[in-house]
Ligand SMILES: CSC[C@H]1O[C@H](OP(=O)(O)O)[C@H](O)[C@@H]1O
């Protein structure tokens with residue numbers, strides 16, 4: 001059962017845009033909060049109540065703190081599947097996900113923002129990274145792990161944070177943690193062409209793809225990880241210090257692109273008619289490996305939570 005609080009009865013209708021905040025970004029400031037909800041999903045409850053905000057244009061958008069409001073979950077423990085399923089269940093079609101990352105390249109300075117286009121997965125199989133299995137098999141297309149039109153839209157609004165550089169089309173390494181990388185690992189990732197490193201973009205991006213949600217990670221560089229011989233390896237104190245200004249820039253970037261995102265997402269009366277995310281609509285039905293008639297009741301009910309019409313025709 002969902003736990004919901006609201007001061008506005010229409011707070012939960014027509015929410016299409018979702019924002020995920022990571023380390024150092026636990027709320028959205030400057031917008032009017034109209035309610036919150038923490039829906040139960042077949043994968044449990046999300047890490048925190050999803051906060052619903054009304055934009056100046058009158059649309060409702062959702063915000064979720066990935067690790068919980070007080071950073072309660074480690075990157076390995078974050079309930080990623082519940083987070084994504086809960087956002088999907090309230091109507092979210094597109095997610096802008098913020099993440100604090102280490103820089104693996106000299107030209108990406110702490111404070112810079114990075115829009116990756118690719119990921120190398122160095123997580124260690126500890127995390128649930130699919131909604132499928134247990135009687136239902138589907139292989140999502142993940143060659144392009146992020147949503148290119150969304151990435152281009154975000155990049156087009158980089159002028160609002162002109163005091164920093166915004167880098168695009170970069171390679172993110174997703175590591176397991178909890179400890180940061182050794183110098184040798186950091187150098188290995190550099191030799192692979194890695195540009196930034198974090199601990200959360202797998203499985204979050206993969207689950208968003210399975211949920212047919214357009215997803216782009218906005219990385220905020222906080223440190224130079226461990227590869228630079230001239231510097232001490234990264235510490236949490238360094239990350240949190242840089243995040244103070246990064247959080248302000250995140251707010252500016254989001255504020256500047258919000259009207260463009262709203263016009264892409266909210267102009268169509270029927271959410272199913274949103275052109276910007278139409279490449280994803282129905283993509284998992286096409287990724288199904290089995291004939292539908294061989295799928296049992298439990299997986300049907302579980303997946304109906306994500307795709308309400310999947311089994312109805
Ligand atoms: C405290 S630094 C390591 C931590 O920061 C990043 O979190 P998030 O991606 O949620 O912003 C990184 O992925 C690690 O979880």
Ligand SMILES: Nc1ncnc2[nH]cnc12
Nearest residue numbers: 100101102197198199225
């Ligand atoms: N150096 C680093 N490694 C992994 N995740 C990070 N998040 C911020 N800095 C990081």
